[in-house]
Amino acid sequence: MSDVLAAMSARFLANRHELMAYLMSLDPDPVLAEDILQEVWLALAKEAAEGRLIHQLPAWCRAVGRHAWIKQRRAQRRERPDDAAVAELLDRAFAQEPREPEAWSQQLQALRSCLERLGAPARHLLQRRYVDDADTATLAGELAAAEETVLMRLSRVRGRLRQCVEGRLGGADGT
Amino acid sequence: MEPDAGELLARWRLGILDAAELDQLQRILRDPQRAAAVADDIRFDYAMRDGLRQHAASQQRIPVWRPRARRWWLTLAAGIAALLLLAIGLWPARAAPGTWEVATGSVQLAGDGAAIQQGTRIPDGRTLLVANGPDAALRRSDGTVVQVAAGTTARLAADGIVLRSGAVACNVVPQGSGGRFAITTDRAVVTVHGTVFSVGADAEATAVSVDAGAVAVERLVDGSAVQLSAGRGTLVRATGPLADVGSAPGPDWSDRRPVALVRLWAAVDTTGNPRSYAHVPAQTDLATPTGRAAFRAALADEGAELAGRLVRAGCQAALIWDVEGHQAGSIMYVGDPTRLGDLAPEMDAAIDPYVAALAAAGLRTGVLLRPERLERGADGAWRQQPIVDHGAHLAAKAAYAHRRWGCTLFFLNSAVLPGRRLAPDAVAAVQAAVPGALVICEHPGPTDWGRAGGWSIAPTAAMDGDLALRHPGAIRVVYQPSGSERGIVDPRHDVLLREVADLAP
Secondary structure (H helix, E strand, C coil), X not given: CCHHHHHHXXXXXXXXXXXXXXHHHHCCCHHHHHHHHHHHHHHHHHHHHCCCCCCCXXXXXXXXXXXXXXXXXXXXXXXXXXXXXXXXXXXXXXXXXCCCHHHHHHHHHHHHHHHHHCCHHHHHHHHHHHCCCCCHHHHHHHHCCCHHHHHHHHHHHHHHHHHHHHHHHCCCCCC | CCHHHHHXXXXXXHCCCCHHHHHHHHHHHHCHHHHHHHHHHHHHHHHXXXXXXXXXXXXXXXXXXXXXXXXXXXXXXXXXXXXXXXXXXXXXXXXXXXXXXXXXXXXXXXXXXXXXXXXXXXXXXXXXXXXXXXXXEEEECCCCEEEECCCCXXXXXXXXXXXXXXXXXXXXXXXXXXXXXXXXXXXXXXEECCCEEXXXXXXXXXXEEEEEXXXXXXXXXXXXXXXXXXXXXXXXXXCCCCCXXXXXXXXXXXXXXXXXXXXXXXXXXXXXXXXXXXXXXXXXXXXXXXXXXXXXXHHHHHHHHHHHHHHHCCCCEEEECCCCCCCCCCCCCCCCHHHXXXXXXXXXXXXXXXXXXXXXXXXXXXXXXXXXXXXXXXXXXXXXXXXXXXXXXXXXXXXXXXXXXCXXXXXXCHHHCHHHCCCCCHHHHHHHHCCCCEEEECCCCCCCECXXXXXXXXXXXXXXXXXXXXXXXXXXXXXXXXXXXXXXCCCHHHHHHHHHHHHCC
């Protein structure tokens, strides 16, 4: 690997969470997001091969990722008229206060620690919803509860988790 | 997160927002403060997913990835066992039956650039890049071998390879009933059942040529298809018919006299001579009118003298290798005479009498052509851009050389192409632009033999027996270095001449 590519790859890796978060705001399919992540790296490698340095790397990565996502949707005939506009607005939202790699690292650590402190049922509920992609009706069936109840529980657990993370990042125990 | 914003975004992703809701979402995102809060919530949700998976992994419970239903209120299918998380891939990649490993060379994984060396298995579903350097070869568990040209990006798929750009050459073992091996590009799907073939792809076209066996090629945009057998090829563009191109008898190749390979470049002092041309009088500054006039006169004299030597040596033609000179720091063998004025104005002003002298002596003349697009970047540097659909580019360059100098001999420099394979219609395009042209292919493909001569460096005139059987009209052009700029001194020369003469019909 050339020095230019190695340097840019290191910055890319350091900023990958910011890019993945943006990509998953466009489409919840994690496999697609991973595919696009690789596409962005390939575009980076091409720039590096031609000796071109990218200075605003996070913004550049989001732009390349956005175009790759739109291209994918077009190829699958799933493109909607508002795709580009909303994707652009989300990009601007991310650009306002970009999160640095160090901040990501701290948040991820804090979150893992807070997850350990959650009760198993609460953690399981989050797992089923946010990793297994179970919809509200399925969760309601599993919990023998109404869908509104499931939504309320999710909101509450998520809120507690967020409070805990903010507390840890703020230096106090927020639980 | 404002519940409204989060719910609206989730519904947008699912494609179930109505117009009023879309408007509401866009208004929220246009408000900087609210948009920042939305982004923050998105980041938190992502981090939460990451934390949950890490937690599950640490509990030695393999996270289950389930296919996501399009309609969120339907129940999901049974889970699929996920793969272990990769260093960069935070989410499980698509599984691919059949395992791949690197047989020779090395490949880089897109996303982190990790290098996979020879003998190592390639993680499923990853996109690969073969960096500039030696080609690589991949071997699948069923014995299929795929050569991947330097500069190629490709992804291993369940039933073959998705070729993003570049070129692959495949030796596919018979797949058996129900088996399938396919190369998919942006434009086409090439399905095979056990054969030897090549596929090259870029954003504009996909080129396919078959050495042995049979393949089916289907254009994705409209489903039009063609079946190709050995010695046939096709070029898939966005529109237009899918032609079945094969080798065909070319112009008369019965003249077996030598072709002189002429180099205009020499390892000389480049002061005043930036393209390092030979035959520049000492202390001549080619940037000045006087210098250029002196160069033109010197080159004209050289042309006349060279013509005499080549005629006495029994040559039929002079093939000029490097009329554009050595472009310092970037490109050697430019192969684009249409750019002579931009790249070498001093030669542009001097070359015509030189070539005219050769032609006046009864010699055919020719130039080297490169199947790439020469472009000037924003930094002012010239770069060659590889293109799959290069037939028209080559034809334009050949037509220019023919109009200006009467050239009827062309060397196609296919070594610069990924996979070293010309487009199936490239030779035909040149011969259509210059009827009767003799074309020499540096690396002839199955559709080139017979139509053009195949370049060979082996020091023998005999045709490879298998090649002669597969391509009865094949012509081989043997390269034999002379060892001297001022005359033919290699002792093998006479022997080779006799061998070639003996083989002539």
